[in-house]
Amino acid sequence: MEKLIIEGSRELVGQVTMSGAKNAALPLIAATLLAPGTHELTNVPDLRDTRTILAIISELGCVWRRQDSTLFIDSTNVDYSEVSYDLVKTMRASVLVLGPLLTRLGRAKVSLPGGCAIGERPINFHIHGFERLGVHCTLEHGYVEAWRDTELRGSTIHFDIPSVTATENLLMASVLARGTTVLKNAAREPEIGNLIEMLTNMGGDIEGKGTDQLTIRGVSKLKAARTAIIPDRIETGTYLMAIAAAGGQATITGCQPRHLPALLDKLMEAGVEIDCGSNSIKVNMDSQRRKRLKGVDIKTMVYPGYPTDLQAQFMALMSLSSGICVIKETIFENRFMHVAELRRLGAHIRTEGNSAVVTGRGPAGLSGARVMATDLRASSSLVIAALAASGRTEISRIYHLERGYENLVDKLTGLGARVWKENE
Ligand code: EPZ
DSSP: OEEEEEEOOOOEEEEEEOOBOHHHHHHHHHHGGGSSSEEEEESOOOOHHHHHHHHHHHHTTOEEEEETTEEEEEOTTOOOOEEOHHHHTTOGGGGGGHHHHHHHTSEEEEEOOOOBTTBOOOOHHHHHHHHHTTOEEEEETTEEEEEOSSOOBOOEEEOSSOOHHHHHHHHHHHTTSBSEEEEESOOOOHHHHHHHHHHHHTTOEEEOTTSSEEEEEOOSOOOOOEEEOOBOHHHHHHHHHHHHHHOEEEEEESOOGGGOHHHHHHHHHHTOEEEEOSSEEEEEEOHHHHHTOOOOOEEBOSTTSBOGGGHHHHHHHHTTSSSEEEEEOOSOTTOOHHHHHHHHTTOEEEEETTEEEEEOOOTTOOBOOEEEOOSHHHHHHHHHHHHHSBSEEEEEOTHHHHTTOTTHHHHHHHTTOEEEEEEO
């Protein structure tokens, strides 16, 4: 296994370009199963997770090739409907093939996704929605088996809480259903908007993009189409906070500032100087500003609230503030795995249930240490802390990082960081 070495306390300067969004690429690659033909997806990041979903659709009969950041996916011969445990256990988003397989083949058998470090991750909303469309589902021997006797029929589905992948699965299960489907209390993340754009390009009829109520009028057929993946807003937020934590002046390009309303507000409230263009964000964090970084409270919420996927990174940044803040995690039940590791770098954090109180140590408050990544976003919070810490930090189990951050070492090195990989 490899570890990441970071020599901290170096300002970040220059420019870095974001990749396409992991959490848009996964549902859009799954959506190619819906219609035969060669689909084209541009701005697709090359990540552990995108390679996993491509392995899954290959098992189902698809043939794909990559040309730089463009994927050509031929789903003409999708004839198999079972996804093995070995693939699903590495990525719970594999459940996103359920909706398209039910639409395309009328049946699907997918291993139940295990839980993961951040929580139990049930899929009851997905199952409930499918059953409302006339699907039969059984959960046996660790597998979800779903099938339909006749065509899928439109229905009204109300989500108890907005679920990103459940909303995506039900969009893909209803786009060719007979009649109209209404999804109420649907999630509104920009990645869902990207999927709606792709389904519309393919001939789908969907209203309500960006709102919590989606109306899907079933159409008779879909065709392969070309769609661009949106920039990764979580990667963008991670680099924003890395520059704010380490200090310096840098510009993030190839991003979508309007997808990060809550984070930008919180960073400006904390005293980070931010200047947004249409697809760029300039960050200025000189030494004076770093000394005055304020403690600012956050509470994670569904979009457009503060994203849970940027909670760990904000905690690392707040460890360098000159104040105190409270971080409340309301989406997942166990998303403080990074706290113990941040403490090893000198952070003062006290947790109580789903709240964490961070007492900032100031810009020079952290020092390098050996730490361990536990999940994707927790590992990026350790990178942020290590960039600001004095001395050397070694982060082990960095396969977590490689799930969601394309070319991390090159991008950080390009900003002047001293970072490299070594074998454990
Ligand atoms: C998506 O996961 C993202 N993954 C997650 O990003 C992200 O943290 C999460 O949305 C919340 O924004 C992808 O898009 C591939 P949810 P998802 O269903 O869809 C509960 C990352 O780091 N729930 O919106 O699985 C669930 O337990 C990953 O890139 C049910 O109870 O999350 C959670 O408490 C991590 N039953 C809440 O809803 C269900 O059937 C929101 O989860 C489904 C969800």
